[in-house]
Amino acid sequence: MADAKGMDGRSMIRRRAGPRLWLSAGWLSILCLAAxxxxxxxxxxxxxxxxxLGRMPPFWMAGAEPGYxxxxxxxxxxxxxxxxxxxxxxxxxxxxxxTITCLVGATLGxxxxxxxxxxxxxxxxxIDIWMAFPPVLFSILLIAVLGPGLVSIIIAIVVIxxxxxxxxxxxxxxxxxxxxxxxxAQVAGRPRIGIxxxxxxxxxxxxxxxxxxxxxxxxxxVEAILSFVNLSISTDDPxxxxxxxxxxxxxxxxxxxxxxxLITLFLTVLSFSQLGEGLKDxxxxxxx
Amino acid sequence: xxDLYRIENLRLALADMTAKPLFGPAPxxxxxxxxxxxxxxxxxxxxxxxxxxxxxxxxxxLVRLLEPSGGSIHFDGxxxxxxxxxxxxxxxxxxxxxxxxxxxxxxxxxxxxxxxAEPLRLHRLDAIPDRVARALDHVGLPQNFATRFPHELSGGxxxxxxxxxxxxxxxDFILADEIVSGLDxxxxxxxxxxxxxxxxxxxxxxxxxxxxxxxxxxxxxxxxVLHQGRIVEDRxxxxxxAAPASAYTRDLLEAIPLPDPSQPWL
Amino acid sequence: MSYLSIRxxxxxxxxxxxxxxxxxxxxxxxxxxxxxxxxxxGKSMIGKAVLGILPPSVEVTGGExxxxxxxxxxLPPKDRRRRIGATCALIPQDPLTALNPSHRIxxxxxxxxxxxxxxxxxxxxxxxxxLLEEVHLPDPERVLRAYPHELSGGxxxxxxxxxxxxxxxxxxxADEPTTALDVTVQKQIxxxxxxxxxxxxxxxxxxxxxxxxxxxxxxxxxxxxxGMVVEDARVADFFAAPRHAYSAALLAATPKYTDPxxxxxxxxxxxxxxxxxxxxxxDAAKARRGAA
Numbered sequence: 001m002a003d004a005k006g007m008d009g010r011s012m013i014r015r016r017a018g019p020r021l022w023l024s025a026g027w028l029s030i031l032c033l034a035a036x037x038x039x040x041x042x043x044x045x046x047x048x049x050x051x052x053l054g055r056m057p058p059f060w061m062a063g064a065e066p067g068y069x070x071x072x073x074x075x076x077x078x079x080x081x082x083x084x085x086x087x088x089x090x091x092x093x094x095x096x097x098x099t100i101t102c103l104v105g106a107t108l109g110x111x112x113x114x115x116x117x118x119x120x121x122x123x124x125x126x127i128d129i130w131m132a133f134p135p136v137l138f139s140i141l142l143i144a145v146l147g148p149g150l151v152s153i154i155i156a157i158v159v160i161x162x163x164x165x166x167x168x169x170x171x172x173x174x175x176x177x178x179x180x181x182x183x184x185a186q187v188a189g190r191p192r193i194g195i196x197x198x199x200x201x202x203x204x205x206x207x208x209x210x211x212x213x214x215x216x217x218x219x220x221x222v223e224a225i226l227s228f229v230n231l232s233i234s235t236d237d238p239x240x241x242x243x244x245x246x247x248x249x250x251x252x253x254x255x256x257x258x259x260x261x262l263i264t265l266f267l268t269v270l271s272f273s274q275l276g277e278g279l280k281d282x283x284x285x286x287x288x
Numbered sequence: 289x290x291d292l293y294r295i296e297n298l299r300l301a302l303a304d305m306t307a308k309p310l311f312g313p314a315p316x317x318x319x320x321x322x323x324x325x326x327x328x329x330x331x332x333x334x335x336x337x338x339x340x341x342x343x344x345x346x347x348x349x350l351v352r353l354l355e356p357s358g359g360s361i362h363f364d365g366x367x368x369x370x371x372x373x374x375x376x377x378x379x380x381x382x383x384x385x386x387x388x389x390x391x392x393x394x395x396x397x398x399x400x401x402x403x404x405a406e407p408l409r410l411h412r413l414d415a416i417p418d419r420v421a422r423a424l425d426h427v428g429l430p431q432n433f434a435t436r437f438p439h440e441l442s443g444g445x446x447x448x449x450x451x452x453x454x455x456x457x458x459x460d461f462i463l464a465d466e467i468v469s470g471l472d473x474x475x476x477x478x479x480x481x482x483x484x485x486x487x488x489x490x491x492x493x494x495x496x497x498x499x500x501x502x503x504x505x506x507x508x509x510x511x512x513v514l515h516q517g518r519i520v521e522d523r524x525x526x527x528x529x530a531a532p533a534s535a536y537t538r539d540l541l542e543a544i545p546l547p548d549p550s551q552p553w554l
Numbered sequence: 555m556s557y558l559s560i561r562x563x564x565x566x567x568x569x570x571x572x573x574x575x576x577x578x579x580x581x582x583x584x585x586x587x588x589x590x591x592x593x594x595x596g597k598s599m600i601g602k603a604v605l606g607i608l609p610p611s612v613e614v615t616g617g618e619x620x621x622x623x624x625x626x627x628x629l630p631p632k633d634r635r636r637r638i639g640a641t642c643a644l645i646p647q648d649p650l651t652a653l654n655p656s657h658r659i660x661x662x663x664x665x666x667x668x669x670x671x672x673x674x675x676x677x678x679x680x681x682x683x684x685l686l687e688e689v690h691l692p693d694p695e696r697v698l699r700a701y702p703h704e705l706s707g708g709x710x711x712x713x714x715x716x717x718x719x720x721x722x723x724x725x726x727x728a729d730e731p732t733t734a735l736d737v738t739v740q741k742q743i744x745x746x747x748x749x750x751x752x753x754x755x756x757x758x759x760x761x762x763x764x765x766x767x768x769x770x771x772x773x774x775x776x777x778x779x780x781g782m783v784v785e786d787a788r789v790a791d792f793f794a795a796p797r798h799a800y801s802a803a804l805l806a807a808t809p810k811y812t813d814p815x816x817x818x819x820x821x822x823x824x825x826x827x828x829x830x831x832x833x834x835x836x837d838a839a840k841a842r843r844g845a846a
Contacts, residue, residue, distance in 0.1 A: 179392045180388075180392040181395040181396075185395075188410055189380040189410045194410075202397035202398075203397055338737070481818075502810065502817070503809055506814060526814075529811065543741040545764070547768075547817075548769055548793060554748055554770055
């Protein structure tokens with residue numbers, strides 16, 4: 001048995017977690033902690049107005065007010081505290097909307113890609129028709145009907161974005177379905193539903209995981225866009241989108257009101273996408 | 289001797305997606321054009337032919353991965369030609385298949401132990417760990433391979449796992465579809481020797497599909513030569529090599545380059 | 555005088571184990587050298603190193619590749635590419651993926667002549683038609699206008715052969731050119747490669763795992779194990795009496811349909827252990843030299 005000794009190093013290969021995994025996971029953990037403990041972490045009440053403290057610059061600039069690290073907006077509200085409280089909405093939307101979108105889209109995609117036939121025809125046509133609606137208009141219309149609020153935003157994101165999962169998962173399920181391990185399971189006597197869940201699904205999980213983290217990033221953006229056009233939750237609650245919208249009006253007098261939420265939004269969305277790719281690289285046992 | 293398989297006038301047509309018109313169904317092309325033969329219990333039958341001869345389609349019809357469009361397949365007296373999957377399932381334990389490409393036929397997400405145990409579980413067999421251990425033993429793999437993933441193995445080892453998976457169910461019949469064509473000569477020889485031993489130790493009936501007549505010669509007592517969906521020759525292997533009856537078999541034989549510079553060939 | 559001369563070529567995975575261990579071999583004009591070995595022995599790696607198409611994860615750590623007397627590894631990358639482009643060609647393994655499915659056949663043969671060698675379109679087209687006739691493809695005009703998917707695997711391999719010979723290269727590397735084909739087609743393709751090579755006087759490096767094929771098309775062969783040449787011999791001598799135990803075992807493993815009892819013997823464990831010990835001794839000697 002010469003080949004049983006195994007001189008090659010296939011099983012020796014271990015991949016390390018790269019900096020992108022650490023950085024993205026680090027940023028998202030900080031954000032999660034900040035959101036969870038917002039009332040204790042935030043230095044001020046995010047809603048407290050003080051017109052005497054309006055448009056104070058961040059701490060390193062002349063005229064900064066001690067204790068207001070990232071400055072204040074035109075109504076004198078603390079930007080840092082509003083960012084921290086805004087993270088609650090952003091992360092809630094990311095996690096809940098992302099997960100539900102993933103479940104709906106991946107399930108439909110898997111059914112279409114594996115079962116083929118009329119199931120595929122129905123789901124594929126639905127996807128085609130769905131994608132013909134302009135997404136932003138569609139969501140604005142939806143919220144107009146449902147009324148603003150966190151639940152409406154989540155519903156809007158799920159309704160618009162499930163097609164993204166469905167398309168990719170369907171294509172991948174078809175590719176996996178053509179592999180011989182599917183025939184092999186059939187020869188072994190596994191029923192179709194078992195083949196779908198036990199054989200095909202595990203091979204789709206890395207792809208679904210990457211899509212899920214991407215979708216979480218997208219959900220954060222969609223929430224921000226909807227806040228920006230004033231269609232998100234009630235205007236009282238701080239959200240990154242509403243902060244950006246307000247900051248826009250005073251860009252020349254107080255740039256920090258616009259720039260800090262933008263940077264936070266950017267880092268968060270980037271971290272979500274990098275987290276997905278990084279996790280796949282690190283933990284996928286199959287070298288591709 | 290009684291036949292384990294009885295194939296009568298087997299026809300099989302598949303949809304040709306490359307010629308599918310914009311609207312309407314794709315035209316069907318006939319891959320198997322009326323094959324009749326039997327496989328005796330305990331026989332080792334070679335099925336040989338070039339690409340497009342229909343040999344793999346025939347194999348997949350035998351283990352009912354494909355449903356024939358005409359004729360009949362009897363397995364141990366039961367007509368399995370059009371049996372629905374649910375009725376077929378208990379019978380499936382008795383005819384197993386080893387695939388050409390173990391990289392594709394072993395699910396990359398499962399460990400070797402699971403890959404071998406899973407079919408046993410599906411058929412509700414008892415003493416599964418013992419059976420898995422015995423199967424690994426039969427194919428000459430150490431027991432600790434049960435915890436490995438397929439991508440951690442060499443080509444020859446992967447193909448052994450494919451064989452272990454098939455024999456663990458203690459089937460009556462095994463179909464081996466081009467199982468050595470992706471291997472190096474040495475692993476190829478090892479796998480063939482292993483198969484030869486298992487056939488006699490376990491009393492298996494084996495159909496061995498290959499494009500390579502020299503491999504068939506070593507393993508099989510009887511050879512079917514397929515050409516464009518028809519059987520052009522069905523004879524004991526020794527006779528076939530001594531005096532090929534059909535022109536196609538002669539072409540196949542003459543095309544094999546012997547490792548011998550003195551053979552006039554090109 | 556050999557056209558291609560490889561001296562002590564060493565290649566390794568970047569930061570990893572060696573893939574080629576001081577490989578040396580020669581191929582003269584009009585000569586065919588077979589490179590044989592099991593998968594992972596490094597036989598394809600040699601062809602890739604010559605053509606300058608090693609994957610980015612791999613690096614050359616020493617040795618020379620002399621092409622017509624010039625060391626390719628000593629040239630600046632741009633000159634090296636130009637030199638290889640003008641004098642070498644590849645016949646690839648898989649005819650199904652080697653042709654771009656979205657282009658017709660004609661530009662896939664002529665583009666290199668026009669863009670790199672500065673031929674006119676008309677001249678390149680005439681040359682392509684002549685070549686297709688030379689590789690015995692019926693109706694060359696129709697083939698030039700066809701897309702790859704309209705042609706069979708054997709026809710596509712003929713086109714790739716025609717394309718390899720288009721610029722009258724001095725050296726061709728054929729990387730397992732018939733593994734994807736049926737035996738009957740393989741025979742025709744080997745015959746064609748041999749015929750074209752002899753007519754054009756090209757030096758040919760023929761990578762294969764099949765000793766049967768080597769005995770038909772090559773005059774010399776190098777047997778590789780773990781990136782090391784264990785035997786370098788003339789084909790007639792090798793098949794009469796291989797000198798190295800490993801190459802003898804490889805020959806004994808090769809099937810022989812004329813004799814059901816010969817061939818298909820696995821390489822014995824003792825032989826594998828011995829050749830592995832040789833590789834280990836080589837690495838140890840190298841480590842000693844490195845430390846000294």
